[in-house]
């Protein structure tokens with residue numbers, strides 16, 4: 551079909567919730583995607599941290615094909631082999647003892663909010679229900695998670711919001727101390743704020759957060775929906791900070807491109823959920839679990855991919871720092887961990903994103919003026935060089 555007709559029908563039939571770019575993507579392989587018109591793009595968005603192994607990673611595709619022929623779905627009224635195997639893999643490679651599966655990041659956070667409230671009420675009384683989150687955080691779009699999200703722009707129009715949430719500046723221990731009371735049941739934080747502009751906390755922030763939580767019987771929920779699955783060069787970002795959370799949420803990269811979310815918890819906290827407490831029809835169904843097993847097994851295989859992620863992350867940051875030197879009037883800051891990298895610029899970055907797209911490069915803009923790079927962990931140096939060439943040309947035209 552002709553592009554113009556596709557765009558017309560997209561606007562006509564699909565609810566208007568996204569500011570979409572006027573291209574139609576049809577096929578992907580590795581770090582490349584192709585439009586319906588055949589135009590090739592270098593994809594440094596990667597589904598915003600979803601396509602952790604790139605597009606159509608062969609081992610993931612084969613796992614999906616095999617599982618699709620065996621069993622697509624059965625109810626969670628029954629045990630499911632791929633779900634058991636995936637849960638075991640996640641437990642063996644994290645702090646957690648138990649997993650709950652769902653279908654998205656918002657649902658994983660929603661489950662976490664329900665779990666910590668139930669746990670805290672049962673152990674400390676019904677007055678302990680408050681959840682503290684960070685300003686400029688992002689936790690999802692359901693009513694509870696959009697309430698947890700510390701940004702007015704996502705909440706406006708949906709009031710009344712869910713009661714029992716408070717907000718503090720990120721990376722500010724004193725602010726946390728000043729709001730924790732006997733009502734506080736949990737802190738919910740991203741290890742690195744993604745949507746908020748790739749904000750990395752001080753090295754000892756989470757150590758202090760953990761100590762505060764211990765002191766006040768407050769649970770720590772880490773939202774690793776974006777930072778998890780090797781994105782930062784470790785399987786989970788908390789491993790950088792030498793702490794463990796009580797609850798951790800995953801989605802985005804977990805399924806290598808299929809919709810799956812998970813909430814991980816220690817036995818102590820997980821025991822608050824009993825049959826009937828929480829459920830999801832599709833959560834952890836055979837098809838998506840098969841894809842997630844192939845994804846996590848690939849990431850863990852002899853440490854090669856995590857190693858590559860750390861090396862390519864440094865290479866990407868070095869390259870971007872080169873552009874910062876070259877264009878000091880446009881580029882303010884380069885920051886990132888592993889392959890979650892941000893470039894803060896002096897202006898609204900949508901013009902840069904658009905110009906890059908016209909030249910065959912997909913990058914994302916977040917928090918208004920931060921270019922966000924979340925390429926697949928299989929990105930190579932030649933891809934980074936190619937990306938830097940295109941971005942450099944765009945910046946030189948703007949300066």
Ligand SMILES: *Cc1c(COP(=O)(O)O)cnc(C)c1O
Nearest residue numbers: 654655656688689690775776801
């Ligand atoms: C994307 C994201 C979410 C929401 O995930 P959905 O799958 O869109 O519901 C939650 N938290 C963080 C940190 C995210 O980056």
